[in-house]
Amino acid sequence: ETGVTQSPTHLIKTRGQQVTLRCSSQSGHNTVSWYQQALGQGPQFIFQYYREEENGRGNFPPRFSGLQFPNYSSELNVNALLLGDSALNLCASSPETGMNTEAFFGQGTRLTVV
Amino acid sequence: GQNIDQPTEMTATEGAIVQINCTYQTSGFNGLFWYQQHAGEAPTFLSYNVLDGLEEKGRFSSFLSRSKGYSYLLLKELQMKDSASYLCEVGFQKLVFGTGTRLLVSP
Numbered sequence: 001e002t003g004v005t006q007s008p009t010h011l012i013k014t015r016g017q018q019v020t021l022r023c024s025s026q027s028g029h030n031t032v033s034w035y036q037q038a039l040g041q042g043p044q045f046i047f048q049y050y051r052e053e054e055n056g057r058g059n060f061p062p063r064f065s066g067l068q069f070p071n072y073s074s075e076l077n078v079n080a081l082l083l084g085d086s087a088l089n090l091c092a093s094s095p096e097t098g099m100n101t102e103a104f105f106g107q108g109t110r111l112t113v114v
Numbered sequence: 115g116q117n118i119d120q121p122t123e124m125t126a127t128e129g130a131i132v133q134i135n136c137t138y139q140t141s142g143f144n145g146l147f148w149y150q151q152h153a154g155e156a157p158t159f160l161s162y163n164v165l166d167g168l169e170e171k172g173r174f175s176s177f178l179s180r181s182k183g184y185s186y187l188l189l190k191e192l193q194m195k196d197s198a199s200y201l202c203e204v205g206f207q208k209l210v211f212g213t214g215t216r217l218l219v220s221p
Contacts, residue, residue: 045208
């Protein structure tokens with residue numbers, strides 16, 4: 001059973017650029033959630049995908065968008081990057097949707113915007 | 115929005131017991147998780163509470179009181195490796211994390 005994997009592990013982008021981060025969910029999991037974690041803070045919920053559809057969204061602007069594929073892997077896309085988008089982006093998968101199931105986290109993608 | 119409150123930092127000595135509290139707004143509550151996060155690593159699941167009472171798992175226990183909007187994580191027989199951030203996450207219509215409690219265990 002493979003765990004949650006994210007790519008790339010580190011990324012440096014320039015302000016105004018666009019970025020795509022990828023996540024492969026744990027085998028048998030159909031739900032993926034994305035979080036943004038600034039240094040010294042708890043993770044902030046961006047959105048959740050269940051069976052290829054968005055299933056809940058946090059307080060992030062529309063320039064944060066996502067996709068989930070038939071194999072349940074997922075992408076996080078961020079347009080028009082701002083310096084404040086520099087953070088650790090975490091993906092977590094769970095075996096079902098809803099807000100009451102344990103999530104398994106990937107190691108994250110550290111995004112730096114310069 | 116839903117606020118999750120945790121102490122920012124706590125210190126304890128090896129072998130001791132420490133209790134980390136978490137309070138939240140009760141409206142729309144749908145379960146509470148505790149995660150451990152070592153510096154530079156991803157959070158790992160510790161416990162889940164949806165009903166009132168104590169859930170015990172080895173050295174770690176978690177307690178929930180839904181009417182009071184209160185939970186705590188109890189760590190017994192502290193070890194140096196328990197130095198980490200402990201995150202309380204609450205399920206409402208969405209998942210909300212607290213800012214985490216940084217625990218430092220000293221010899």
